[in-house]
Amino acid sequence: MSATSPSSAGGPDAPPLTYDQAGVQYDLIDPLKVAAQRAAAATAVQLQRHGFSEVAASRGESAYVIDVGPFYLASIVECLGSKALVADEMQRLTGRSFYDAIAQDTIAMAVNDLITVGATPLAVQAYWAAGGSDWFSDGQRAQALVQGWQRACEACGVAWGGGETPALAGIVEAGRIDLAASCTGIVSPKQRLSLGDALAAGDAIVLLASSGIHANGLSLARKLVERLPAGYLTPLADGLSYGEGLLAPTLLYSPVTEALAAAGVSVRYSANITGHGWRKLLRHPASFTYRITEVPPVPPVLAFIQQHAGLDDREAYGTLNMGAGFALFVPAAQADQAVQVARAQGVGAWVAGRVEAGDKRLVVEPLGLTFGGEELALR
């Protein structure tokens, strides 16, 4: 479970793979994001026309929250990203469709974000934009997508409301599909709202296990394939191929958060550990020190990526979930109960650390790592 050293899988001279090399240039996207965030914030006053108001603290959080009186309304749209490209390549190599897993990944992207504000997800809409009508003619693949989508909705207790299945030749590449999900839920009772104003020094950090890479870091994972002679079929330590390991579906955490609410565990804040890896533990806007004293086991596929991409622990934990897919911040007195509730839902969980007064930083003691507050700029 401890992180391995940079290796020479790509030959003795192979440099570590960085995220920039993997093709994502956040500096080009970020000015637009800032402009969009500013414009979006300016529209909040529109809700007054209807007698409602936004919950301003949800701006910059993972889901948007409106106070509609008897409860809060939460909504979100989330993209799968490039993970479908791995499924396409694995289908070519093995003949098997992995789109049932891909469906779960897509729903997890939306649901796992929506629940961070304390919401119960109620309805999911499917957005399946294909590169052409012929995408849907592969019956096995289409059926896997439909069945996986249905099962993931059932696991989360949400209704699949409908969606869009456009054929977008000229926009989406031929043979590809752009997958996204929107999710709507409510925070009820309103005390379940977990935007973090109750977070305090002394609170416990409970980490929930991941199943693997989930759906973030795939650009890097796909880039790594170029260094592997056997590509996606390279065996991992657990006997699965690299491709199969990557395609383990993202865990759905809403059964845990619903069970926590039912058990009376008060979740004061939570973070979905996606892009930026463990730096997401720094998400809360206030200044606290997050001290991690126990590090969960690293799934074989992530250990493999760290080793073969030559990532040091700082790069690995600052980019990938490294075995922790979701973080719950709960009162210390309820930490053990939170772990038990999560495990009863079949999700690994650990009391991994605590919130302390102090400068904004994340200290991962077992690994000797510290991330400063400035290393996560989401707002």
Place this chain on the structure above:
Amino acid sequence: MSATSPSSAGGPDAPPLTYDQAGVQYDLIDPLKVAAQRAAAATAVQLQRHGFSEVAASRGESAYVIDVGPFYLASIVECLGSKALVADEMQRLTGRSFYDAIAQDTIAMAVNDLITVGATPLAVQAYWAAGGSDWFSDGQRAQALVQGWQRACEACGVAWGGGETPALAGIVEAGRIDLAASCTGIVSPKQRLSLGDALAAGDAIVLLASSGIHANGLSLARKLVERLPAGYLTPLADGLSYGEGLLAPTLLYSPVTEALAAAGVSVRYSANITGHGWRKLLRHPASFTYRITEVPPVPPVLAFIQQHAGLDDREAYGTLNMGAGFALFVPAAQADQAVQVARAQGVGAWVAGRVEAGDKRLVVEPLGLTFGGEELALR
């Protein structure tokens, strides 16, 4: 305003352009849609876990509705489609970005569908999936998209909650963007629910003006360009170029539906006239005859398409909105008031016909057209 005959713009031997020729093959998509609809319907029972239930009549309608007690919750995700390709080509030809209009189109696709169930739209989420990070480096275009999105939200009285701006190289084509919007709203008071159970013979059909092609029929419109020597710069009857005419932003109808509710006009059913053109007037599941006695003026860009694509009236009105972007079914005694309310919001409106007992069909008397109920299969 009457439809013109097939013309010989493409040369004396040019056959009429059909939708199949324009590249959309519904027969390949439809089996998946049916499987997805069936799987989605099976998830409705999940809501019982939370003490809620779906409004089953919303299945097959334009937005999904859940009964959450004090009001109904409505949600939707909608895709822009291929209209952005026209904006890209027009930017190449004129140097001007039309993405402010494109933003409004995208929001209109979601909002104009959401309001058909009687909902007040409250929150919109943006889904902007680009072919690469570099899409966002065109500052003028990105700014137009942001500003247009904000203005459209303000026009609809919705809050822009946030969204996703992924860079999806390998899935979305380089230099392109896949645009969609999700929208969440509530039906309040619950009597505003307009799923059509109150629709009755004798009700009036009020048609609301369109601004042009809106965002449906663009595959056909783009195919037509190949027949035009001056392409998108071909002048229309109103002096605009064909490209400019196509890019007139879709009208937003939620200000009208909100004003109707405020004025006490009871909307018994409504239909957003998008794909399938006026056949959408046949959307209600029951058997009625819809008799149109007044046909709104045809926007120049649509008259141009009909003429140059060589569409007869049946093809034109069965595919395009032909000047009517939205249909309201209201009690006959409130029809004139509905028209006045819409016009006060700056939207052209006409008492265009009535609902009659009889076989399911649409009769457009001024054009001598009849569409049978079997000509629209949405469920």
